[in-house]
Amino acid sequence: MSKVLVIGAGGVGSVAVHKMAQNRDIFSDITLASRTLSKCDAIARSVQERTGVTITTRQIDADDVEATTALLREVKPRLVVNLALPYQDLAIMDACLAAGVDYMDTANYEPREEARFEYKWQWDYHERFKQAGLTALLGSGFDPGVTSVFAMWLKKHRLKTIRLLDILDCNGGDHGQPFATNFNPEINIREVTAPARHWEDGQFVETPAMAVKQRFDFAEVGEKTMYMMYHEELESLARHVPELERARFWMTFGDEYIKHLTVLQNVGMTRIDPVLYEGKEIIPLQFLKAVLPEPSSLGATTKGKTNIGDIATGETLDGSGEKTFYIRNICDHEKAYEETGNQAVSYTTGVPAMIGAAMLLTGTWDGDGVFNMEEFDPDPFMDMLNTQGLPWEVLELPAPLSF
Numbered sequence: 001m002s003k004v005l006v007i008g009a010g011g012v013g014s015v016a017v018h019k020m021a022q023n024r025d026i027f028s029d030i031t032l033a034s035r036t037l038s039k040c041d042a043i044a045r046s047v048q049e050r051t052g053v054t055i056t057t058r059q060i061d062a063d064d065v066e067a068t069t070a071l072l073r074e075v076k077p078r079l080v081v082n083l084a085l086p087y088q089d090l091a092i093m094d095a096c097l098a099a100g101v102d103y104m105d106t107a108n109y110e111p112r113e114e115a116r117f118e119y120k121w122q123w124d125y126h127e128r129f130k131q132a133g134l135t136a137l138l139g140s141g142f143d144p145g146v147t148s149v150f151a152m153w154l155k156k157h158r159l160k161t162i163r164l165l166d167i168l169d170c171n172g173g174d175h176g177q178p179f180a181t182n183f184n185p186e187i188n189i190r191e192v193t194a195p196a197r198h199w200e201d202g203q204f205v206e207t208p209a210m211a212v213k214q215r216f217d218f219a220e221v222g223e224k225t226m227y228m229m230y231h232e233e234l235e236s237l238a239r240h241v242p243e244l245e246r247a248r249f250w251m252t253f254g255d256e257y258i259k260h261l262t263v264l265q266n267v268g269m270t271r272i273d274p275v276l277y278e279g280k281e282i283i284p285l286q287f288l289k290a291v292l293p294e295p296s297s298l299g300a301t302t303k304g305k306t307n308i309g310d311i312a313t314g315e316t317l318d319g320s321g322e323k324t325f326y327i328r329n330i331c332d333h334e335k336a337y338e339e340t341g342n343q344a345v346s347y348t349t350g351v352p353a354m355i356g357a358a359m360l361l362t363g364t365w366d367g368d369g370v371f372n373m374e375e376f377d378p379d380p381f382m383d384m385l386n387t388q389g390l391p392w393e394v395l396e397l398p399a400p401l402s403f
Protein backbone atom coordinates (compact mmCIF):
# COMPACT_ATOMS: atom_id res chain seq x y z
CA MET A 1 0.00 0.00 0.00
CA SER A 2 1.44 3.33 -1.09
CA LYS A 3 -0.57 6.35 -0.18
CA VAL A 4 0.35 9.56 -1.99
CA LEU A 5 -0.86 13.14 -1.47
CA VAL A 6 -0.61 15.42 -4.50
CA ILE A 7 -0.87 19.16 -3.80
CA GLY A 8 -1.87 21.42 -6.74
CA ALA A 9 -4.76 20.93 -9.15
CA GLY A 10 -3.35 22.68 -12.22
CA GLY A 11 -2.35 21.11 -15.54
CA VAL A 12 0.68 19.31 -14.07
CA GLY A 13 -1.26 18.00 -11.06
CA SER A 14 -3.98 16.76 -13.39
CA VAL A 15 -1.58 14.78 -15.60
CA ALA A 16 0.29 13.36 -12.58
CA VAL A 17 -2.83 11.95 -10.91
CA HIS A 18 -4.15 10.52 -14.21
CA LYS A 19 -0.82 8.73 -14.67
CA MET A 20 -0.74 7.58 -11.03
CA ALA A 21 -4.22 6.13 -11.48
CA GLN A 22 -2.89 4.19 -14.50
CA ASN A 23 -0.23 2.69 -12.21
CA ARG A 24 -2.33 1.33 -9.36
CA ASP A 25 0.27 -1.29 -8.45
CA ILE A 26 2.50 1.57 -7.24
CA PHE A 27 -0.08 4.24 -6.30
CA SER A 28 -2.71 2.31 -4.42
CA ASP A 29 -4.30 5.33 -2.69
CA ILE A 30 -4.30 8.84 -4.18
CA THR A 31 -5.46 12.09 -2.55
CA LEU A 32 -5.46 15.38 -4.50
CA ALA A 33 -5.53 18.59 -2.46
CA SER A 34 -5.43 22.17 -3.66
CA ARG A 35 -6.55 25.71 -2.87
CA THR A 36 -9.74 25.36 -4.94
CA LEU A 37 -11.63 22.15 -4.14
CA SER A 38 -13.80 22.31 -7.28
CA LYS A 39 -10.66 21.97 -9.46
CA CYS A 40 -9.66 18.81 -7.54
CA ASP A 41 -13.17 17.42 -7.96
CA ALA A 42 -13.15 18.09 -11.72
CA ILE A 43 -9.85 16.20 -12.04
CA ALA A 44 -11.20 13.36 -9.87
CA ARG A 45 -14.20 13.02 -12.24
CA SER A 46 -11.91 12.85 -15.27
CA VAL A 47 -9.68 10.25 -13.57
CA GLN A 48 -12.76 8.18 -12.74
CA GLU A 49 -14.07 8.39 -16.32
CA ARG A 50 -10.74 7.64 -17.97
CA THR A 51 -9.31 5.01 -15.62
CA GLY A 52 -12.16 3.84 -13.36
CA VAL A 53 -10.07 4.81 -10.31
CA THR A 54 -11.56 6.84 -7.45
CA ILE A 55 -9.29 9.43 -5.88
CA THR A 56 -9.96 11.46 -2.73
CA THR A 57 -9.99 15.29 -2.86
CA ARG A 58 -9.30 17.89 -0.17
CA GLN A 59 -9.06 21.67 0.13
CA ILE A 60 -5.79 23.10 1.45
CA ASP A 61 -3.93 26.38 1.52
CA ALA A 62 -0.38 25.05 1.36
CA ASP A 63 1.06 28.40 2.48
CA ASP A 64 -0.37 27.50 5.88
CA VAL A 65 2.17 25.09 7.42
CA GLU A 66 -0.03 24.16 10.39
CA ALA A 67 -3.04 23.34 8.23
CA THR A 68 -0.89 21.30 5.84
CA THR A 69 0.75 19.43 8.73
CA ALA A 70 -2.71 18.62 10.13
CA LEU A 71 -3.82 17.35 6.70
CA LEU A 72 -0.72 15.14 6.45
CA ARG A 73 -1.32 13.72 9.94
CA GLU A 74 -4.89 12.92 8.97
CA VAL A 75 -4.31 11.51 5.45
CA LYS A 76 -1.03 9.79 6.47
CA PRO A 77 0.57 9.60 3.00
CA ARG A 78 4.02 8.11 2.49
CA LEU A 79 4.87 10.87 0.04
CA VAL A 80 3.76 14.43 -0.75
CA VAL A 81 4.05 15.41 -4.43
CA ASN A 82 4.09 19.20 -4.52
CA LEU A 83 2.62 20.39 -7.84
CA ALA A 84 1.40 23.75 -6.52
CA LEU A 85 3.58 26.79 -7.22
CA PRO A 86 7.27 27.31 -6.36
CA TYR A 87 6.22 29.77 -3.63
CA GLN A 88 4.82 26.87 -1.57
CA ASP A 89 7.95 24.65 -1.63
CA LEU A 90 9.40 25.60 1.76
CA ALA A 91 6.03 25.63 3.55
CA ILE A 92 5.26 22.13 2.26
CA MET A 93 8.78 20.90 3.17
CA ASP A 94 8.21 22.26 6.71
CA ALA A 95 4.91 20.41 6.93
CA CYS A 96 6.57 17.19 5.69
CA LEU A 97 9.25 17.49 8.39
CA ALA A 98 6.61 18.11 11.08
CA ALA A 99 4.48 15.14 9.99
CA GLY A 100 7.36 12.79 9.02
CA VAL A 101 6.51 12.40 5.31
CA ASP A 102 8.77 12.23 2.22
CA TYR A 103 8.65 15.20 -0.23
CA MET A 104 8.94 15.76 -3.98
CA ASP A 105 8.45 18.73 -6.34
CA THR A 106 9.04 19.93 -9.92
CA ALA A 107 10.27 23.51 -9.47
CA ASN A 108 12.69 25.17 -7.07
CA TYR A 109 11.59 27.58 -4.37
CA GLU A 110 11.15 31.17 -5.38
CA PRO A 111 10.21 34.03 -3.06
CA ARG A 112 7.09 35.89 -4.29
CA GLU A 113 8.70 39.32 -4.05
CA GLU A 114 11.80 38.52 -6.13
CA ALA A 115 12.28 36.40 -9.30
CA ARG A 116 15.34 34.64 -7.86
CA PHE A 117 15.92 31.03 -8.85
CA GLU A 118 18.22 29.17 -6.48
CA TYR A 119 18.35 25.74 -4.92
CA LYS A 120 20.09 27.15 -1.86
CA TRP A 121 16.92 27.56 0.20
CA GLN A 122 15.93 23.92 -0.36
CA TRP A 123 19.46 22.51 -0.13
CA ASP A 124 19.58 24.14 3.32
CA TYR A 125 16.92 21.59 4.42
CA HIS A 126 19.32 18.67 3.79
CA GLU A 127 20.44 18.15 7.40
CA ARG A 128 16.89 18.35 8.75
CA PHE A 129 15.58 15.74 6.27
CA LYS A 130 18.62 13.57 6.95
CA GLN A 131 18.18 13.75 10.72
CA ALA A 132 14.49 12.88 10.34
CA GLY A 133 15.31 9.91 8.07
CA LEU A 134 13.19 11.44 5.29
CA THR A 135 13.77 11.91 1.55
CA ALA A 136 13.14 15.08 -0.44
CA LEU A 137 13.51 14.83 -4.23
CA LEU A 138 13.76 18.19 -6.01
CA GLY A 139 12.77 19.03 -9.58
CA SER A 140 11.18 15.88 -11.00
CA GLY A 141 9.51 17.48 -14.03
CA PHE A 142 10.91 17.61 -17.57
CA ASP A 143 13.14 20.64 -17.23
CA PRO A 144 14.24 20.50 -14.49
CA GLY A 145 13.96 16.76 -14.16
CA VAL A 146 14.31 14.60 -17.26
CA THR A 147 16.98 16.93 -18.69
CA SER A 148 19.25 16.11 -15.72
CA VAL A 149 18.45 12.39 -15.94
CA PHE A 150 19.29 12.54 -19.68
CA ALA A 151 22.70 14.06 -18.85
CA MET A 152 23.39 11.39 -16.23
CA TRP A 153 22.32 8.59 -18.61
CA LEU A 154 24.83 9.90 -21.16
CA LYS A 155 27.47 9.98 -18.43
CA LYS A 156 26.69 6.40 -17.49
CA HIS A 157 26.42 4.89 -20.97
CA ARG A 158 28.26 7.08 -23.51
CA LEU A 159 30.55 9.76 -22.04
CA LYS A 160 33.21 9.55 -19.35
CA THR A 161 33.04 13.33 -18.92
CA ILE A 162 30.70 16.03 -20.21
CA ARG A 163 32.60 19.10 -21.35
CA LEU A 164 29.79 20.99 -23.12
CA LEU A 165 26.08 20.71 -22.41
CA ASP A 166 23.16 22.45 -24.11
CA ILE A 167 19.56 21.86 -23.06
CA LEU A 168 17.12 22.67 -25.87
CA ASP A 169 13.44 23.11 -25.04
CA CYS A 170 11.20 23.56 -28.07
CA ASN A 171 7.45 23.92 -27.93
CA GLY A 172 6.23 23.69 -31.52
CA GLY A 173 2.60 23.76 -30.36
CA ASP A 174 0.11 26.30 -31.69
CA HIS A 175 -2.87 27.10 -29.42
CA GLY A 176 -4.44 29.63 -31.77
CA GLN A 177 -4.24 32.52 -29.24
CA PRO A 178 -2.21 35.69 -29.96
CA PHE A 179 -0.61 35.49 -26.48
CA ALA A 180 -0.89 32.81 -23.82
CA THR A 181 1.52 30.78 -21.72
CA ASN A 182 1.57 26.99 -21.59
CA PHE A 183 2.02 26.80 -17.85
CA ASN A 184 1.23 29.17 -14.99
CA PRO A 185 1.57 32.65 -16.64
CA GLU A 186 2.99 34.32 -13.54
CA ILE A 187 5.75 31.72 -13.09
CA ASN A 188 6.43 31.56 -16.84
CA ILE A 189 6.78 35.34 -17.31
CA ARG A 190 8.94 35.75 -14.19
CA GLU A 191 11.29 33.09 -15.62
CA VAL A 192 11.44 34.53 -19.13
CA THR A 193 11.95 38.16 -18.10
CA ALA A 194 14.76 37.36 -15.63
CA PRO A 195 18.36 37.90 -16.86
CA ALA A 196 19.90 34.92 -18.67
CA ARG A 197 22.70 33.01 -16.95
CA HIS A 198 24.84 30.18 -18.21
CA TRP A 199 27.67 28.17 -16.67
CA GLU A 200 31.15 28.80 -18.08
CA ASP A 201 34.59 28.01 -16.66
CA GLY A 202 33.40 27.48 -13.11
CA GLN A 203 30.98 30.39 -12.77
CA PHE A 204 27.65 31.75 -13.92
CA VAL A 205 27.83 34.42 -16.62
CA GLU A 206 24.88 36.83 -16.78
CA THR A 207 23.47 38.40 -19.97
CA PRO A 208 20.31 40.50 -20.43
CA ALA A 209 17.03 38.58 -20.77
CA MET A 210 16.35 37.21 -24.28
CA ALA A 211 19.48 38.89 -25.71
CA VAL A 212 21.15 35.74 -27.12
CA LYS A 213 19.26 33.73 -29.75
CA GLN A 214 19.95 31.05 -32.37
CA ARG A 215 18.02 29.26 -35.09
CA PHE A 216 17.79 25.48 -34.68
CA ASP A 217 16.10 22.79 -36.75
CA PHE A 218 14.05 20.63 -34.34
CA ALA A 219 13.05 17.13 -35.47
CA GLU A 220 9.28 16.80 -36.18
CA VAL A 221 8.81 20.52 -35.45
CA GLY A 222 11.04 22.46 -37.90
CA GLU A 223 13.35 25.44 -37.64
CA LYS A 224 12.69 27.73 -34.67
CA THR A 225 14.35 30.64 -32.89
CA MET A 226 15.52 29.68 -29.42
CA TYR A 227 16.64 32.08 -26.70
CA MET A 228 19.28 31.49 -24.06
CA MET A 229 17.86 31.83 -20.56
CA TYR A 230 18.54 30.74 -17.02
CA HIS A 231 17.01 27.50 -15.87
CA GLU A 232 17.43 25.95 -12.46
CA GLU A 233 18.90 22.60 -13.54
CA LEU A 234 22.05 24.48 -14.59
CA GLU A 235 22.76 24.99 -10.87
CA SER A 236 22.32 21.34 -9.89
CA LEU A 237 24.15 20.10 -13.00
CA ALA A 238 27.10 22.41 -12.28
CA ARG A 239 27.23 20.90 -8.79
CA HIS A 240 26.88 17.24 -9.79
CA VAL A 241 28.83 17.31 -13.09
CA PRO A 242 31.83 19.33 -11.87
CA GLU A 243 33.87 18.83 -15.08
CA LEU A 244 31.36 20.89 -17.12
CA GLU A 245 33.16 23.66 -18.99
CA ARG A 246 29.98 25.19 -20.31
CA ALA A 247 26.26 24.53 -19.78
CA ARG A 248 23.47 26.54 -21.41
CA PHE A 249 19.69 26.39 -21.55
CA TRP A 250 17.63 27.41 -24.60
CA MET A 251 13.90 27.78 -25.09
CA THR A 252 11.97 28.54 -28.27
CA PHE A 253 9.54 31.45 -28.49
CA GLY A 254 7.56 32.61 -31.51
CA ASP A 255 7.77 36.17 -32.81
CA GLU A 256 4.19 36.89 -31.61
CA TYR A 257 5.05 35.82 -28.06
CA ILE A 258 8.16 38.01 -28.01
CA LYS A 259 6.26 40.99 -29.47
CA HIS A 260 3.51 40.79 -26.83
CA LEU A 261 5.97 40.17 -23.99
CA THR A 262 8.11 43.17 -25.03
CA VAL A 263 5.09 45.49 -24.99
CA LEU A 264 3.83 44.11 -21.67
CA GLN A 265 7.28 44.59 -20.17
CA ASN A 266 7.66 48.11 -21.60
CA VAL A 267 4.33 49.24 -20.14
CA GLY A 268 5.12 47.73 -16.73
CA MET A 269 2.59 44.88 -16.77
CA THR A 270 5.20 42.25 -15.86
CA ARG A 271 6.28 44.09 -12.67
CA ILE A 272 6.16 42.01 -9.48
CA ASP A 273 6.28 44.91 -7.02
CA PRO A 274 3.00 46.29 -5.64
CA VAL A 275 1.34 49.27 -7.38
CA LEU A 276 -1.37 51.38 -5.73
CA TYR A 277 -4.56 51.25 -7.82
CA GLU A 278 -7.75 52.93 -6.57
CA GLY A 279 -6.52 52.70 -3.00
CA LYS A 280 -5.61 49.00 -3.24
CA GLU A 281 -2.19 47.44 -3.77
CA ILE A 282 -2.04 45.18 -6.82
CA ILE A 283 0.86 43.33 -8.44
CA PRO A 284 0.70 44.00 -12.20
CA LEU A 285 1.91 40.49 -13.16
CA GLN A 286 -0.76 38.86 -10.98
CA PHE A 287 -3.41 41.07 -12.60
CA LEU A 288 -2.06 40.11 -16.03
CA LYS A 289 -2.39 36.42 -15.07
CA ALA A 290 -6.05 37.01 -14.25
CA VAL A 291 -6.80 38.32 -17.77
CA LEU A 292 -4.70 35.80 -19.74
CA PRO A 293 -6.15 32.44 -20.86
CA GLU A 294 -5.84 29.67 -18.23
CA PRO A 295 -3.13 27.30 -19.54
CA SER A 296 -5.48 24.36 -18.87
CA SER A 297 -8.02 25.87 -21.30
CA LEU A 298 -5.53 25.68 -24.19
CA GLY A 299 -5.37 21.89 -24.34
CA ALA A 300 -8.37 21.37 -26.59
CA THR A 301 -7.01 23.64 -29.35
CA THR A 302 -3.25 23.02 -29.16
CA LYS A 303 -1.73 21.23 -32.12
CA GLY A 304 1.91 20.32 -32.80
CA LYS A 305 4.75 18.81 -30.80
CA THR A 306 7.26 19.55 -28.08
CA ASN A 307 10.88 18.48 -28.55
CA ILE A 308 13.10 18.72 -25.47
CA GLY A 309 16.57 17.29 -25.10
CA ASP A 310 20.26 17.57 -24.22
CA ILE A 311 23.23 17.91 -26.56
CA ALA A 312 26.38 16.81 -24.74
CA THR A 313 30.01 16.71 -25.86
CA GLY A 314 32.79 14.91 -24.02
CA GLU A 315 35.31 12.09 -23.88
CA THR A 316 33.68 8.74 -24.64
CA LEU A 317 33.65 5.84 -22.19
CA ASP A 318 35.14 3.50 -24.81
CA GLY A 319 38.18 5.75 -25.33
CA SER A 320 37.26 6.65 -28.92
CA GLY A 321 37.95 10.36 -28.33
CA GLU A 322 35.54 13.27 -28.01
CA LYS A 323 32.00 12.80 -29.33
CA THR A 324 28.67 14.65 -29.28
CA PHE A 325 25.31 13.01 -28.47
CA TYR A 326 21.77 14.36 -28.70
CA ILE A 327 19.19 12.74 -26.42
CA ARG A 328 15.57 13.90 -26.65
CA ASN A 329 11.86 13.27 -26.33
CA ILE A 330 9.22 14.42 -28.80
CA CYS A 331 5.67 14.71 -27.45
CA ASP A 332 2.45 15.34 -29.36
CA HIS A 333 0.02 17.91 -27.87
CA GLU A 334 -3.09 16.26 -29.28
CA LYS A 335 -2.13 12.76 -28.09
CA ALA A 336 -1.39 14.13 -24.60
CA TYR A 337 -4.79 15.83 -24.57
CA GLU A 338 -6.58 12.70 -25.70
CA GLU A 339 -5.00 10.65 -22.91
CA THR A 340 -5.28 13.05 -19.95
CA GLY A 341 -7.24 16.14 -21.04
CA ASN A 342 -4.07 18.29 -20.86
CA GLN A 343 -1.62 19.59 -23.47
CA ALA A 344 1.98 18.41 -23.83
CA VAL A 345 3.65 21.04 -21.60
CA SER A 346 1.62 19.76 -18.63
CA TYR A 347 2.04 16.16 -19.86
CA THR A 348 5.83 16.34 -20.17
CA THR A 349 5.97 17.64 -16.57
CA GLY A 350 3.24 15.48 -14.98
CA VAL A 351 4.57 12.17 -16.33
CA PRO A 352 8.11 12.64 -14.85
CA ALA A 353 6.46 13.82 -11.61
CA MET A 354 4.63 10.49 -11.46
CA ILE A 355 7.85 8.61 -12.32
CA GLY A 356 9.87 10.43 -9.64
CA ALA A 357 7.14 9.57 -7.13
CA ALA A 358 7.24 5.94 -8.29
CA MET A 359 11.05 5.86 -7.82
CA LEU A 360 10.60 6.96 -4.19
CA LEU A 361 7.57 4.84 -3.33
CA THR A 362 9.13 1.65 -4.69
CA GLY A 363 12.41 2.41 -2.89
CA THR A 364 14.25 2.36 -6.26
CA TRP A 365 15.61 5.79 -5.36
CA ASP A 366 16.29 6.08 -1.65
CA GLY A 367 18.27 8.23 0.75
CA ASP A 368 17.96 10.46 3.81
CA GLY A 369 18.20 14.16 2.99
CA VAL A 370 17.48 16.51 0.10
CA PHE A 371 18.45 15.23 -3.36
CA ASN A 372 18.52 16.39 -6.95
CA MET A 373 17.76 14.11 -9.88
CA GLU A 374 21.46 13.80 -10.79
CA GLU A 375 22.19 11.88 -7.58
CA PHE A 376 20.31 8.68 -8.45
CA ASP A 377 20.68 5.88 -11.03
CA PRO A 378 19.14 7.22 -14.27
CA ASP A 379 18.31 3.76 -15.74
CA PRO A 380 15.05 2.86 -13.93
CA PHE A 381 13.71 6.39 -14.52
CA MET A 382 14.65 6.22 -18.22
CA ASP A 383 12.94 2.82 -18.53
CA MET A 384 9.70 4.24 -17.14
CA LEU A 385 9.84 7.23 -19.53
CA ASN A 386 9.70 4.70 -22.36
CA THR A 387 6.73 2.82 -20.94
CA GLN A 388 4.76 5.77 -19.55
CA GLY A 389 4.32 7.96 -22.62
CA LEU A 390 7.61 9.87 -23.02
CA PRO A 391 9.87 7.66 -25.16
CA TRP A 392 13.33 9.02 -25.83
CA GLU A 393 16.01 8.53 -28.46
CA VAL A 394 19.75 9.14 -28.53
CA LEU A 395 21.81 9.90 -31.63
CA GLU A 396 25.39 10.83 -32.33
CA LEU A 397 25.97 14.22 -33.97
CA PRO A 398 28.91 14.74 -36.34
CA ALA A 399 30.26 17.70 -34.32
CA PRO A 400 29.52 19.87 -31.26
CA LEU A 401 27.09 22.79 -31.75
CA SER A 402 28.73 25.48 -33.85
CA PHE A 403 27.49 28.38 -31.66
Ligand code: NDP
Nearest residue numbers: 008009010011012035036062084107141142143144183184
Ligand atom coordinates in the same frame (compact mmCIF):
# COMPACT_ATOMS: atom_id res chain seq x y z
P1 NDP B 1 -1.08 25.88 -12.40
O1 NDP B 1 -1.06 27.33 -12.07
O2 NDP B 1 -1.93 25.38 -13.53
O3 NDP B 1 -1.50 25.04 -11.10
C1 NDP B 1 -1.02 25.32 -9.81
C2 NDP B 1 -2.01 24.74 -8.83
O4 NDP B 1 -1.51 24.99 -7.51
C3 NDP B 1 -3.39 25.38 -8.90
O5 NDP B 1 -4.35 24.37 -8.80
C4 NDP B 1 -3.40 26.30 -7.70
O6 NDP B 1 -4.67 26.51 -7.11
C5 NDP B 1 -2.56 25.51 -6.73
N1 NDP B 1 -2.06 26.38 -5.68
C6 NDP B 1 -1.47 27.60 -5.80
N2 NDP B 1 -1.21 28.11 -4.60
C7 NDP B 1 -1.64 27.20 -3.70
C8 NDP B 1 -1.65 27.16 -2.29
N3 NDP B 1 -1.18 28.17 -1.54
N4 NDP B 1 -2.17 26.07 -1.69
C9 NDP B 1 -2.67 25.04 -2.41
N5 NDP B 1 -2.69 25.04 -3.75
C10 NDP B 1 -2.18 26.10 -4.38
O7 NDP B 1 0.43 25.43 -12.62
P2 NDP B 1 0.99 24.17 -13.44
O8 NDP B 1 0.17 22.99 -13.17
O9 NDP B 1 1.25 24.59 -14.83
O10 NDP B 1 2.43 24.00 -12.73
C11 NDP B 1 2.55 23.36 -11.47
C12 NDP B 1 4.01 23.38 -11.01
O11 NDP B 1 4.81 22.72 -11.98
C13 NDP B 1 4.60 24.79 -10.87
O12 NDP B 1 5.42 24.81 -9.72
C14 NDP B 1 5.45 24.95 -12.10
O13 NDP B 1 6.51 25.85 -11.90
C15 NDP B 1 5.94 23.53 -12.28
N6 NDP B 1 6.38 23.23 -13.65
C16 NDP B 1 7.53 22.52 -13.82
C17 NDP B 1 7.98 22.19 -15.08
C18 NDP B 1 9.17 21.30 -15.24
O14 NDP B 1 9.42 20.81 -16.36
N7 NDP B 1 9.95 21.02 -14.21
C19 NDP B 1 7.28 22.65 -16.29
C20 NDP B 1 6.02 23.30 -16.02
C21 NDP B 1 5.61 23.60 -14.74
P3 NDP B 1 -5.76 27.53 -7.75
O15 NDP B 1 -6.30 26.79 -8.90
O16 NDP B 1 -6.72 27.78 -6.68
O17 NDP B 1 -4.98 28.77 -8.17
